[in-house]
Amino acid sequence: MITLSTRWESVRGSAIRDLLTLTARPDVLSLAGGLPGTDLLPRERIAEAAAVALAEPTSVQYGETAGLAGLRDVLAAHESQRCGRPIPSDRVVVTSGSQQALDLLARVLLDPGDVVVVEDPAYVGALQVFQAAGAALHPLPLDGDGMRVDVLAERLAVGLRPRLVHTVSSFHNPRGVTMAAPRRRELAALADRYGFLVVEDDPYGLLAFDGAPAVPVAAYGDRVVRLGSASKILAPALRVGWLTGPAQVCAAVERLKQCADLCTSSLTQSITTELLCDTAWFDAHLHRVRAATAARARTFTSAVAELLPQVTCSTPTGGMFCWLDFPEGTDTTALLPRALEHGVGFVPGSAFAVDAPLPTAARCCFASLPDADVREAVQRLADAVVA
């Protein structure tokens, strides 16, 4: 018998990562994982960038814990432009995916029992990290304009005192919604007034179908830690993410990253730098990804309207996810095995639930499959519903 830590015991397994094994079967069209379309990942350009990077001997060496100077510079410029104010390079910490940024942040900021406000439904990877840190989760509802910041304000007024408020501000995972600008401003103001930190987890912001990303919450205040990622705009296998925020937070995260993995891969950081610095290529690439993903979203929503008329489907304006609501009495967790038998995967709403169980909901990722397979996937889902 081996005794594991009590902190570990409180981490719920990710139903989504478990599902990936089932949906990887060749006979299954997967709407389950939050995977960017493999056909849209720029492998040839990455190979060229890798060749350039490898010409430099340091590309295969250990690097600085906070990230390669060239990458921190380009990310600082990019974040400064998004936030409309200068963000110096020393306020950027490169991490091994933004998932690592979340984990390091939770570990430097939270003591067991600290309150963390999360959106309900929530990004499962964030829930896991906060559970591992021993946090007390406080769920907040979302609507079509994102987090109900008004509900947060009411609860703060009557004594709620969170250490952190986590939000996926743009193209929410799993709901697909984007926080409206007045709510962003209000959230930043509440952070100042009550002394908590906002974690603005934003891997999808640049995937706005109209090409106009929302102004970040971090543009409205200083008590915001912003997380970004190369995963959805370049490729997940680079495992390059980043964090910008107050100097004290950056320094603490950097020190803890020394314990976690010393540094993120110098090779993939060099590749990422090369790709982001080639602005003509990067802009054209983003345009192509956005256009292809928007087309997939249209195919998905019109197939749902036609083949599953009883289901309510969100209207995506960017990102990768559609949120489906089946009629009262449906249990999407029970539907999933039938769907897999019919050759399609999705994630039941219950996987993202913090408080409300969400039995009738499902998250579908429209971005992963080529357009031609998207309709077939919905057809299979419709067949599973009537089976």
Ligand SMILES: Cc1ncc(COP(=O)(O)O)c(C=O)c1O
């Ligand atoms: C909201 C959100 N944050 C963070 C991540 C982690 O992404 P990565 O570690 O690949 O940067 C994901 C991945 O799907 C996500 O959806």
